[in-house]
Amino acid sequence: MDALSSKVGGSTLYLDRVRKIRRLMDEENIDIVMVTSEPNMLYFSGYSAISLERLITLLISRDEDKVSLIVPRLEEKRAEENCKLRDFELISYSDSENPIDILENIFSSKKQVRVGVEETIQFKYVYPLMSRLENINYSLVDGLLYSLRIVKDNEEAEILKKAAEINNRVLLEAIKSIREGITEKKLMMYIRNYALEIGADEVPFALVQSGANSALPHQEPTDRVILKGDTVVLDIGVRYQGYYSDLTRTVVCGSPSSKQIDIFNIVLNAQQNALNTVKEDVKAEDVDLAARRTIESSGYGEYFIHRTGHGIGLEVHEPPFIKTGNTGLLKSGMVFTIEPGIYLPGEFGVRIEDNIIVTREGYVNLAKLPKSMHIEDYEL
Amino acid sequence: MDALSSKVGGSTLYLDRVRKIRRLMDEENIDIVMVTSEPNMLYFSGYSAISLERLITLLISRDEDKVSLIVPRLEEKRAEENCKLRDFELISYSDSENPIDILENIFSSKKQVRVGVEETIQFKYVYPLMSRLENINYSLVDGLLYSLRIVKDNEEAEILKKAAEINNRVLLEAIKSIREGITEKKLMMYIRNYALEIGADEVPFALVQSGANSALPHQEPTDRVILKGDTVVLDIGVRYQGYYSDLTRTVVCGSPSSKQIDIFNIVLNAQQNALNTVKEDVKAEDVDLAARRTIESSGYGEYFIHRTGHGIGLEVHEPPFIKTGNTGLLKSGMVFTIEPGIYLPGEFGVRIEDNIIVTREGYVNLAKLPKSMHIEDYEL
Numbered sequence: 001m002d003a004l005s006s007k008v009g010g011s012t013l014y015l016d017r018v019r020k021i022r023r024l025m026d027e028e029n030i031d032i033v034m035v036t037s038e039p040n041m042l043y044f045s046g047y048s049a050i051s052l053e054r055l056i057t058l059l060i061s062r063d064e065d066k067v068s069l070i071v072p073r074l075e076e077k078r079a080e081e082n083c084k085l086r087d088f089e090l091i092s093y094s095d096s097e098n099p100i101d102i103l104e105n106i107f108s109s110k111k112q113v114r115v116g117v118e119e120t121i122q123f124k125y126v127y128p129l130m131s132r133l134e135n136i137n138y139s140l141v142d143g144l145l146y147s148l149r150i151v152k153d154n155e156e157a158e159i160l161k162k163a164a165e166i167n168n169r170v171l172l173e174a175i176k177s178i179r180e181g182i183t184e185k186k187l188m189m190y191i192r193n194y195a196l197e198i199g200a201d202e203v204p205f206a207l208v209q210s211g212a213n214s215a216l217p218h219q220e221p222t223d224r225v226i227l228k229g230d231t232v233v234l235d236i237g238v239r240y241q242g243y244y245s246d247l248t249r250t251v252v253c254g255s256p257s258s259k260q261i262d263i264f265n266i267v268l269n270a271q272q273n274a275l276n277t278v279k280e281d282v283k284a285e286d287v288d289l290a291a292r293r294t295i296e297s298s299g300y301g302e303y304f305i306h307r308t309g310h311g312i313g314l315e316v317h318e319p320p321f322i323k324t325g326n327t328g329l330l331k332s333g334m335v336f337t338i339e340p341g342i343y344l345p346g347e348f349g350v351r352i353e354d355n356i357i358v359t360r361e362g363y364v365n366l367a368k369l370p371k372s373m374h375i376e377d378y379e380l
Numbered sequence: 381m382d383a384l385s386s387k388v389g390g391s392t393l394y395l396d397r398v399r400k401i402r403r404l405m406d407e408e409n410i411d412i413v414m415v416t417s418e419p420n421m422l423y424f425s426g427y428s429a430i431s432l433e434r435l436i437t438l439l440i441s442r443d444e445d446k447v448s449l450i451v452p453r454l455e456e457k458r459a460e461e462n463c464k465l466r467d468f469e470l471i472s473y474s475d476s477e478n479p480i481d482i483l484e485n486i487f488s489s490k491k492q493v494r495v496g497v498e499e500t501i502q503f504k505y506v507y508p509l510m511s512r513l514e515n516i517n518y519s520l521v522d523g524l525l526y527s528l529r530i531v532k533d534n535e536e537a538e539i540l541k542k543a544a545e546i547n548n549r550v551l552l553e554a555i556k557s558i559r560e561g562i563t564e565k566k567l568m569m570y571i572r573n574y575a576l577e578i579g580a581d582e583v584p585f586a587l588v589q590s591g592a593n594s595a596l597p598h599q600e601p602t603d604r605v606i607l608k609g610d611t612v613v614l615d616i617g618v619r620y621q622g623y624y625s626d627l628t629r630t631v632v633c634g635s636p637s638s639k640q641i642d643i644f645n646i647v648l649n650a651q652q653n654a655l656n657t658v659k660e661d662v663k664a665e666d667v668d669l670a671a672r673r674t675i676e677s678s679g680y681g682e683y684f685i686h687r688t689g690h691g692i693g694l695e696v697h698e699p700p701f702i703k704t705g706n707t708g709l710l711k712s713g714m715v716f717t718i719e720p721g722i723y724l725p726g727e728f729g730v731r732i733e734d735n736i737i738v739t740r741e742g743y744v745n746l747a748k749l750p751k752s753m754h755i756e757d758y759e760l
């Protein structure tokens with residue numbers, strides 16, 4: 001009997017995912033996949049683990065129908081309670097033990113072992129065994145893992161919708177709370193609280209960029225006071241049951257100048273053109289191109305300094321990346337952002353960002369707020 | 381003329397640190413150090429950079445008196461403004477370029493190159509060049525970098541004191557805000573806000589663990605309602621100008637039971653014995669041993685499930701680690717936590733944590749709050 005076959009509670013979801021990755025491991029001739037990132041731990045086990053300085057890893061073997069979870073002693077109880085796989089082997093180690101020895105023990109029991117690791121694994125968990133073991137061969141399996149995760153199943157789509165529902169409400173409340181005299185930081189703090197109060201589990205970012213700060217896409221909120229006439233970019237991320245939403249609106253405090261109106265409209269058109277391109281079997285880069293061409297033909301091409309979008313799920317940024325050079329085809333169930341922007345250094349910037357789920361004929365938009373420089377009277 | 385020798389503003393601090401690491405690189409025969417972690421970026425350049433999916437690295441060459449900073453285009457402006465080194469070379473790349481090509485270009489210009497990387501560097505930034513280049517040899521330089529960072533200079537000690545000052549106030553306010561009926565999460569949110577309001581730049585954690593949750597040292601705040609008789613562990617981290625403070629107090633909501641009093645006193649004594657051990661040239665493990673022996677001799681040894689402390693600075697956890705097996709000697713200027721605890725599963729836990737700076741004769745304690753189960757009437 002398959003050691004993982006007991007179908008209790010929600011565990012078949014995770015069991016199915018493990019089975020799918022085993023099939024891919026067969027094709028790629030990978031013996032053990034060493035899951036180390038939080039999103040992949042969540043995806044395969046439901047257990048949210050963050051490796052700070054201590055190794056936490058889920059080892060999925062191809063042959064043995066065995067999944068082993070290695071955790072520091074401190075995490076043992078949480079691992080036991082939260083890992084939703086059945087019949088997994090839990091191995092814990094104390095602060096005076098070296099988890100590399102546990103890995104060495106497992107890997108050295110085989111003649112030749114191809115270990116699939118994630119790109120983000122810290123070098124310290126790979127480097128020691130490279131010299132200690134002769135029979136080991138590392139390869140990167142991110143592509144393999146993402147090939148499962150890139151298309152969301154129904155359970156995931158439902159959670160993503162709920163995450164976006166929360167984020168729509170947060171973003172609207174943020175826009176309603178803009179007033180002359182409030183600082184970016186103050187507004188950010190209010191947004192964070194509000195998001196947690198209405199059900200977000202985490203608020204990975206709540207960017208409030210006003211005036212010239214809005215021209216710096218990654219700028220964290222500062223003590224700058226918002227003034228009449230300022231462009232304000234609000235880019236908010238929330239996490240709900242492991243999944244992210246990432247939405248942006250750009251508004252103006254008071255009356256916009258004709259230049260603000262012009263730039264806003266170019267970005268709005270670019271975003272609409274990108275949205276209109278989306279459906280199953282379209283190339284990802286064609287969505288980028290649709291936005292980019294609109295902005296380029298308006299003469300602002302050099303001020304659109306990032307890609308048009310990124311996938312979103314258990315990570316804020318994940319495949320598919322909506323950028324030039326990505327000739328991969330969109331598939332139903334893929335979820336990503338569409339967020340063109342124009343950034344005029346020293347002046348202001350505009351970005352508009354939705355999250356969409358690809359369908360056969362087009363997309364479902366998870367963003368529910370209108371797109372204009374004044375939406376503070378809107379009600380969800 | 382040394383390309384880095386212009387002494388403008390606060391830049392000599394960073395220049396000195398680069399010079400020191402070059403001296404160590406000479407000894408260890410390392411040609412290039414590839415700085416990738418945020419704390420080390422801050423330490424050597426004053427520029428706080430977080431590599432999400434894009435590489436950000438500071439390359440310190442041994443021979444060329446050259447420091448190169450490689451950043452994604454999106455970060456170019458922030459890098460320019462925030463890097464406090466003078467005459468550094470800024471190299472940026474767009475989303476359609478691969479930063480590995482830039483590294484390949486730099487490394488392949490040498491005959492043989494020993495590249496020092498950090499343990500935490502993602503495998504994806506190391507793996508590709510292992511196969512592309514024959515002349516490259518990686519080694520881990522964390523020990524080298526920490527050997528500089530482990531002893532804080534005066535500038536750092538001052539910032540650490542300020543971080544602790546903020547944290548003392550936050551922790552006291554948190555304790556004053558405990559009342560029957562409040563949930564752990566609600567209290568956590570209040571603490572986070574309060575910390576940001578009084579000057580913390582970040583609040584990496586604000587653990588509120590009540591009742592049986594206090595027996596789980598890593599448990600995040602839940603919706604559990606705090607009740608009369610509950611043990612409440614408050615473990616708060618704040619960041620200020622890059623540096624961390626990490627303080628814990630354990631209190632009781634209402635009247636403690638005799639068991640709560642007993643356990644509290646054992647931990648209190650263990651912590652005092654550990655503190656009394658600290659001074660220059662004592663072994664780190666002797667501080668751990670002092671706490672551990674106290675708890676063991678009370679019969680609770682198996683419930684003290686972690687080390688006694690950890691260094692604190694640009695990271696929340698960094699060397700020196702105060703644990704069995706660390707025979708390294710304490711030196712003046714080292715800063716670390718002392719935080720023994722006892723955790724009774726299903727019942728409650730107690731932890732008391734200070735942050736101290738080692739001196740020749742003893743230590744300076746950065747924690748200013750008394751240690752008892754009731755300190756809500758205390759004023760700082």
